[in-house]
Amino acid sequence: MVADAQVRQALNSVISDQHSRLLSALIANLRDFQMAEDSLQDALTSAISHWERSGVPSNPAGWLLQTARRKAIDRIRRARNFDVKSEQYGMLLQLDQKDAEEERCEDIPDERLRLIFTCCHPALDAKSRVALTLRTLGGLTTGEIARAFLDTEPAMAQRLVRAQNKIKAAGIAYEVPDAEAWPARLNSVLTVIYLIFNEGYAATRGDRQIRKDLCEEALYLARLVNQLRPEQAEIEGLIALISLIHARKAARVGPDGAMISIEEQDRALWDRLAINDATDGLKTALGRQTPGPYQIQAAIQAVHAEAVSFAHTGWPEILGLYKALMKYDASAVVRLNWCVALSYVKGPKAAITASADLAKDLASYQPFHAARAAFFRAAGDFTAADAAYLRAIELSENASEAAFLEAKRRCAKKEAEQLLGL
Amino acid sequence: MQYLALIYSTPEPTPDYGTPEFEAMMKEWRDVTQVYQDAGVMLGGEALQPVETATSLRKRNGTLETMDGPFAETKEHLGGFYLFDCKDLDEAIKYASMIPTARTGTVEVRPIMDVG
Numbered sequence: 001m002v003a004d005a006q007v008r009q010a011l012n013s014v015i016s017d018q019h020s021r022l023l024s025a026l027i028a029n030l031r032d033f034q035m036a037e038d039s040l041q042d043a044l045t046s047a048i049s050h051w052e053r054s055g056v057p058s059n060p061a062g063w064l065l066q067t068a069r070r071k072a073i074d075r076i077r078r079a080r081n082f083d084v085k086s087e088q089y090g091m092l093l094q095l096d097q098k099d100a101e102e103e104r105c106e107d108i109p110d111e112r113l114r115l116i117f118t119c120c121h122p123a124l125d126a127k128s129r130v131a132l133t134l135r136t137l138g139g140l141t142t143g144e145i146a147r148a149f150l151d152t153e154p155a156m157a158q159r160l161v162r163a164q165n166k167i168k169a170a171g172i173a174y175e176v177p178d179a180e181a182w183p184a185r186l187n188s189v190l191t192v193i194y195l196i197f198n199e200g201y202a203a204t205r206g207d208r209q210i211r212k213d214l215c216e217e218a219l220y221l222a223r224l225v226n227q228l229r230p231e232q233a234e235i236e237g238l239i240a241l242i243s244l245i246h247a248r249k250a251a252r253v254g255p256d257g258a259m260i261s262i263e264e265q266d267r268a269l270w271d272r273l274a275i276n277d278a279t280d281g282l283k284t285a286l287g288r289q290t291p292g293p294y295q296i297q298a299a300i301q302a303v304h305a306e307a308v309s310f311a312h313t314g315w316p317e318i319l320g321l322y323k324a325l326m327k328y329d330a331s332a333v334v335r336l337n338w339c340v341a342l343s344y345v346k347g348p349k350a351a352i353t354a355s356a357d358l359a360k361d362l363a364s365y366q367p368f369h370a371a372r373a374a375f376f377r378a379a380g381d382f383t384a385a386d387a388a389y390l391r392a393i394e395l396s397e398n399a400s401e402a403a404f405l406e407a408k409r410r411c412a413k414k415e416a417e418q419l420l421g422l
Numbered sequence: 423m424q425y426l427a428l429i430y431s432t433p434e435p436t437p438d439y440g441t442p443e444f445e446a447m448m449k450e451w452r453d454v455t456q457v458y459q460d461a462g463v464m465l466g467g468e469a470l471q472p473v474e475t476a477t478s479l480r481k482r483n484g485t486l487e488t489m490d491g492p493f494a495e496t497k498e499h500l501g502g503f504y505l506f507d508c509k510d511l512d513e514a515i516k517y518a519s520m521i522p523t524a525r526t527g528t529v530e531v532r533p534i535m536d537v538g
Contacts, residue, residue, distance in 0.1 A: 123511055170533050171423040173510035181512065 024111035033164035043068035236285035237295030243278035244301035315344035332361035348378035366395040382416035424534035425514040430498040431527030467504035
């Protein structure tokens with residue numbers, strides 16, 4: 001008899017280190033997400049009783065893979081439409097035979113790259129891609145993902161099942177895309193990871209409490225992709241981008257929980273070590289001479305990071321970088337950011353003119369109105385500034401954001417009164 | 423796997439029969455069909471008569487009801503289809519994206535259900 005605690009510890013350690021790897025290997029065999037998850041769960045349950053009786057095996061992860069495959073064989077046999085000739089079933093029997101003959105547990109093949117490309121397939125909707133990636137590669141529970149997205153657990157569970165079913169029924173390949181499809185498909189993977197980061201970033205402003213920090217989770221996933229497919233400039237660019245923003249974590253929220261804009265952050269609180277690492281990583285990426293949107297966005301953050309104060313920010317460089325970014329992403333949000341940079345380089349009046357035609361696209365986008373308010377205030381048009389602040393406050397999503405904007409609005413009002421000599 | 427590519431587009435005046443524009447349009451369709459045949463992925467494909475010729479029907483309590491026109495009131499109408507045999511969704515999407523009206527309308531790719 002092995003102590004219960006010892007077994008649990010061994011299991012927990014396999015789950016935390018090898019869960020996504022086990023799952024990725026099982027899906028490769030079974031071509032069925034749901035069955036892979038269920039069989040792995042069966043194997044984990046079985047491990048508790050077996051390991052307590054006969055001790056923790058020398059290769060716990062290999063034991064789990066082998067057992068999960070046998071559980072899958074059982075499940076397939078029990079299924080209503082059981083087909084002895086099915087390809088998956090035959091392969092499972094073969095693998096099991098091989099395990100038995102060689103009397104050892106093989107090393108678990110690492111299929112996580114295939115897994116992440118499948119979870120992030122553009123034929124799935126964006127939210128499902130994020131949820132599925134967090135579930136299978138991040139090891140978050142359905143409940144945790146639901147809380148992260150302010151969804152109910154049943155709704156999130158249903159979303160995951162629907163996505164898994166679509167992968168199977170629509171024949172989404174469990175493959176790493178070929179060279180032709182690679183750039184677009186990689187971009188979809190990186191977008192999902194960046195969305196996860198942004199969710200985590202937003203959560204720090206709301207009252208969403210989850211066990212895992214989604215920002216850390218995004219960084220882990222980006223590093224994982226980099227490890228599985230090294231020397232890709234855009235992956236390195238995304239790691240640098242996330243790290244640079246994440247390095248400002250301590251300075252971003254005040255003691256009262258209110259958010260602090262980059263302009264007013266205490267730069268002494270920025271994580272210099274992380275910034276240096278990220279900047280080095282970005283240099284390596286840029287050296288590969290394959291530019292892309294994530295490298296450019298990271299470069300913009302690097303310019304912010306190297307400024308000793310907000311007043312020292314290298315705006316002309318940032319303006320040029322946003323112009324370069326627009327070649328990849330000409331969305332209204334990117335153009336708005338370009339206008340913000342323009343306001344510091346060419347003055348607020350130029351920014352007011354340049355941003356005017358974004359009003360239609362960004363009518364209900366809070367940061368648009370906040371930016372316009374800042375332009376008007378800098379240009380001395382306090383009436384227009386006040387109206388824009390009010391619209392931004394109306395559109396803000398939480399109390400902390402609204403309070404932040406309200407404080408800005410009061411400052412602008414005070415400034416106006418002083419100028420008028422009231 | 424088999425996939426049906428459903429071709430939806432907004433009814434637009436097509437060039438008159440016999441004009442060079444008409445020829446150019448037809449050539450595009452012939453060319454893409456040739457690509458599918460050469461690749462060995464094409465199981466079938468047809469163009470449909472315009473939506474004005476559609477009759478929808480349903481049977482309720484044993485009574486047949488017919489309606490003049492398509493089932494759904496949408497801007498884009500089903501105009502034709504291709505039936506592909508592809509190894510996975512990515513391949514089906516690759517071929518479906520060559521359909522000329524993918525540039526102006528929508529192509530819906532649906533796997534054919536395997537009923538054993």
